[in-house]
Amino acid sequence: MQPHRSTSSRRVPGPALRAAVLAAALAAPLASQAGVTIAAPGGEGYLSIDYALQLWSQGQSYTSATDDGNTWDNFVRRNRLTFSGQYNDYVGFYAQIEAGNDGKDGNEDRSTYFRDAYITFDYSDALRVIAGRFKNGFSRENNEACLEPLTLDRSGIAYTPFAGTRDNGVALWGNLADASLQYRLVLSDGREGDLVPKKKPRITGRVHWSLLDPESDYGYRGTYLGTRRVLTFGAAVDWQPDVAYANYAARSDIVDYRAWTVASSASCPLAGAASPARRPISTTTPATRSRVHPTRRCRRIRSSRPIT
Numbered sequence: 001m002q003p004h005r006s007t008s009s010r011r012v013p014g015p016a017l018r019a020a021v022l023a024a025a026l027a028a029p030l031a032s033q034a035g036v037t038i039a040a041p042g043g044e045g046y047l048s049i050d051y052a053l054q055l056w057s058q059g060q061s062y063t064s065a066t067d068d069g070n071t072w073d074n075f076v077r078r079n080r081l082t083f084s085g086q087y088n089d090y091v092g093f094y095a096q097i098e099a100g101n102d103g104k105d106g107n108e109d110r111s112t113y114f115r116d117a118y119i120t121f122d123y124s125d126a127l128r129v130i131a132g133r134f135k136n137g138f139s140r141e142n143n144e145a146c147l148e149p150l151t152l153d154r155s156g157i158a159y160t161p162f163a164g165t166r167d168n169g170v171a172l173w174g175n176l177a178d179a180s181l182q183y184r185l186v187l188s189d190g191r192e193g194d195l196v197p198k199k200k201p202r203i204t205g206r207v208h209w210s211l212l213d214p215e216s217d218y219g220y221r222g223t224y225l226g227t228r229r230v231l232t233f234g235a236a237v238d239w240q241p242d243v244a245y246a247n248y249a250a251r252s253d254i255v256d257y258r259a260w261t262v263a264s265s266a267s268c269p270l271a272g273a274a275s276p277a278r279r280p281i282s283t284t285t286p287a288t289r290s291r292v293h294p295t296r297r298c299r300r301i302r303s304s305r306p307i308t
Contacts, residue, residue, distance in 0.1 A: 033147065035082075047085040047093045054078040054147060075103035077153075078146060080115070092120040094134075113269055115166065126174040130218070136160070136167045137184040137206045140263040149222035160238060160259060162191035167202065171218075179214035183207050190240040190257075197254045198242035208234030215265075226269040235262045 014135030045267070058079040077100060084094040098115035102108065112288025118132025128249035132300060135225035137141055143163055169188025175181070206214065213228040224230060238259040248255035 014237075019153070023132060033148055039083075044088050045086050047083065050084070051249040052078060052080045052082070073104060074255050075101060075105075077101060077104075089095050090122055092122070094118055105262055124174070125179070125216070128172070128174050128218075130173070131169075133168045135165060135172065135219070136188060136202075136204055136238075137171065137186055137218070138236050138259070139175070139205050140208075140234055140265065143218070144220045144222045151222070159300045162243065162257060164211050169202070173218060175214070175216045179216040181207065182210075182216065184218075195248075196243055197245060197251075200241045200243070202238070202240040202257075204236065206234060206236035208214070208232050220265070224267055226268060229269065230267040232266075233264045234264075235281040236260065242260060 003048075028076040032051040033050065033051045035048055036047055039046045048133065054077045055074070057072075057074050059072045064069060079099045079102060081097045082095070086092045093116060094116055094296055095115040095196070097112060099110060100114040102110040104110075114133065116132075116134055118130050118134045120133075121129040123129075137143060138160055141154050144154070146154070167186075167188035167190065169186055171184060171186040173182070173184040176183070184204070186202075186204040188202045188204070190200075192199065209232065212235075213230055215230060215232055238257070238261075240257045242254050243257045244255055245251055246255045
């Protein structure tokens, strides 16, 4: 992955201040990533170990009719150790340990947990399976690599109201028509807990169509830094039945959760920048190299990990 680019943003400090609040936030992110790949005896499987760190220095100032001030905060925005690879030509794995936002707002004791943990099965480029805890494929922005957005970070509308960025379940996905068309169908837990009237699965479907160079990974990028000519249109739906009360106080009138989204993304190299030849094989990680399985006639495309 390319290092994250420094940029600036503006944010509203919070609802405690009145509408007259004028807030300015300047953040300078610094990211670093490094790893090693270990090949298994026989050359079929491998293990990649990767570490990524993103540091933030963030300043905010605000004024209102009753108050004014400024804040400054240095913290570890993302702090991730990743283990990924292939058991063989069909079965792969991905596990990511996260200890992010340490030091933010004075909290120096953030928890460490598995952000992602799943197994992949790749029968062909048109038929792939992910099982475990992984990014739900609903919105494009949620599925863009967090170290490579066009902006400083994702917006609040990138996430669904109930399930956050990840979910536990199974995804069936693949690329068709020379990777111009991608489909995803996800069956997952969705919203859980005492506030849910009935425990039923969450169902998510997404398709996108790439008119220029394909976006064949499960994850997207906010920018390809001039290496691809991208014009992609996507749409998705999200549904979980009997997941909330319309009248929560009386615990009555059970309703479904439904959401839909459409998105487009365009990226074009500047004059003089070369665009790679059109092909369905991503070059994001070593896991995307093609190979011929000894017992199969078709060309195999090795598993493409979701970009996080």
